[in-house]
Amino acid sequence: MGTLFDKNRILYNFRPITLVSLIILLVWITIPSKASAHAYSASYTKMTVDSKHTVIVFTLDTLSVIELVPHLDANKNFVLEKSEINKNKHHLEELIEEGLTLDKGNEEQTPTIESMKLVKKENKEYLSTYMTFPAFSPGDTINYNDGFYYHDTGTNYVDLITASIYGESSEGVLQGKERTWTVLVTEVQQEQGQTAQPDTAKVHPEPAAQPDEKSAPTSWFSFFKLGMLHILTGYDHLLFLLALLLRKQTFKQYAAIVTAFTIAHSITLSLAVLGWVTLPSRFVEAVIAFSICYVALENIFRKEIRYRWSITFLFGLIHGLGFATILKEMSIANSHLAVALLNFNLGIEAVQLSIVLVLLPLLSYLFKLRNSGKIVTYGSYAIVALGAIWLFQRLFQ
Secondary structure (H helix, E strand, C coil): CHHHHHHHHHHHHHHHHHHHHHHHHHHHHHCCCCCCCCCCCEEEEEEEECCCCEEEEEEEEHHHHHHHCCCCCCCCCCCCCHHHHHHCHHHHHHHHHHHEEEEECCEECCCEEEEEEEEEECCEEEEEEEEEECCCCCCCEEEEEECCCCCCCCCCCEEEEEEEECCEEEEEEEECCECEEEEECCCCCCCCCEEECCCCCCCCCCCCCCCCCCHHHHHHHHHHHHHHHHHHCCHHHHHHHHHHHHCCCCHHHHHHHHHHHHHHHHHHHHHHHCCCCCCCHHHHHHHHHHHHHHHHHHHHHCCCCCCHHHHHHHHHHHHHHHHHHHHHHHCCCHHHHHHHHHHHHHHHHHHHHHHHHHHHHHHHHHHHCCCHHHHHHHHHHHHHHHHHHHHHHHHHC
């Protein structure tokens, strides 16, 4: 009888720990091996339209380029080199011409690829392709179509568009199934970009002088969804949030933590995008990884958790700088920046709040288990390990 009781007790203690271990293992498997703060494929399109010609600079991260062109990375070092670009220039041009199209109404325009250059943005390598197209006149409809990764459901590809059309600025975000950006060129050009599925936004030219009113909700919602995607693929931000909540606290403490994190990262996100605060990307990403380790170690070694909101606020300021990176690279016009920034931040908050609302009931159940203390401790050790790996990568790679 005693032996059976001991076995049941071992199983009782073992199962929750095993469950936590399996969850951590699954999280580790889903995180990319070169895990960065925002591990999705991003491209940037800068379009300039005037009476003489149309210029597009398309910038795609080099890891995606290597992935899309077989045998491009001959030495398998995951670094795109100038010699590899020169050797495979024809294949790279084919990749760009097949992946991107620019239509005048329903008529596809033929590009001239002028050059390809390696550039560095926020400690990350990109390949910029410079192209020229025929000019667009008032009354013409521009349809810009991006087909990269369209049929790949396993990627979180996003194309961030900034355009200057006869001196007026416009922005767009292509992601998911919305891959066509449409704008009507008018005499007094105003923001009017809208997104749609590929080849579904072919609108016949209209000699209108005012922007399409339907474009406004599409524009703000694109940035809202971009914010959602940004936090969902920001594995380190999510892990930091989990570490903050993993230790048992009162509802008032949880509310203070979430509020402090929200206020802090909103402040620095805004300041960074406005260009008022700038810190080296390597430093920001390293501190974010350190914040994960610090909070998880507190879960293990502190007997009581008090005033966690204060340390959350301090680290949240750094996390906000990490959130700002993608918007900073877009170079959004000042007249449109407030709307883009607000909706991008709202997208982040919507996902963050949803995660908290899901986690709290699960954590409440966890804390009722007999060996919840061990689960929190072991889970925190795993979080420390992941944070330490990221910290090492960001400091020394």
